[in-house]
Amino acid sequence: LHQGLFEPPDADLAADEYAYACTALAAAGFEHYEISNWARPGRACEHNLTYWRNGEYLGLGAGAHGHAAGCRYAVVKQPRVYIRRMRSSRPGAYPLSAAVAEQHQLSRPESMSDTVITQLRLLQEGLDLDAFAEQFGEPFQAAYGSVVAQLEGWGLLQQTGRHLRLTERGWFLSNQVFYRFL
Numbered sequence: 001l002h003q004g005l006f007e008p009p010d011a012d013l014a015a016d017e018y019a020y021a022c023t024a025l026a027a028a029g030f031e032h033y034e035i036s037n038w039a040r041p042g043r044a045c046e047h048n049l050t051y052w053r054n055g056e057y058l059g060l061g062a063g064a065h066g067h068a069a070g071c072r073y074a075v076v077k078q079p080r081v082y083i084r085r086m087r088s089s090r091p092g093a094y095p096l097s098a099a100v101a102e103q104h105q106l107s108r109p110e111s112m113s114d115t116v117i118t119q120l121r122l123l124q125e126g127l128d129l130d131a132f133a134e135q136f137g138e139p140f141q142a143a144y145g146s147v148v149a150q151l152e153g154w155g156l157l158q159q160t161g162r163h164l165r166l167t168e169r170g171w172f173l174s175n176q177v178f179y180r181f182l
Contacts, residue, residue: 015172035121035166035174053125054111054118058095068095070111073103112136112143117178120157126165140164147180 001008022032030038034052039045050057051067059066062082064075073096076082082099089098096103106114115135119127132140141148148164151157156170156177170177 018172032123034123035171049122052118052122054115062099066095071095071103071105073100075099076101108136113181116140116144116181120164120166120177121174123166123171126160126163129159129162129164144181151177151180 025038026032029040031041031044032038033044034048037045037048047057054067056068057066058068059073059075062075062079063077066073066075075097076085076099085098091097092100112132115132116127119125127140129140136143148157148159151170152159155167156173158165158167158170166174166177
């Protein structure tokens, strides 16, 4: 798309196809556990769940990405370069190595935003408001109360107990929801 090689899909058609996929996969016994992931009950991908819960994971090997110690990083893509770098140097400070091509230390606001956006993608779990407050030392409402009020008013978010989730309508407009937390 970015190179102009393909036309963007028609938004209405894409929404219709997504709705069809939701219905067909549910009828086949799959759980819709994340905006773009379905699985048989009890078979959700643990790696994906770690990512969507904004947990830490190590990126090992050429082309890998990782998130640890408040840092997001990418390892060089070319296997030969990766091997050469790993053989020719000493280990870097955790979680980095000589093979890391890019790194970004997350600021507190970035980490807060990432946590909200990734956890809202989990359709059943959503964002645990108590865990957010514990992790960041401030209530979620203090950080994002006005944004949430607006999105709830539009029918895109819903709070149930101590969890905030996208509504079904919010699934279709999730990028617009996430944008408001940046």
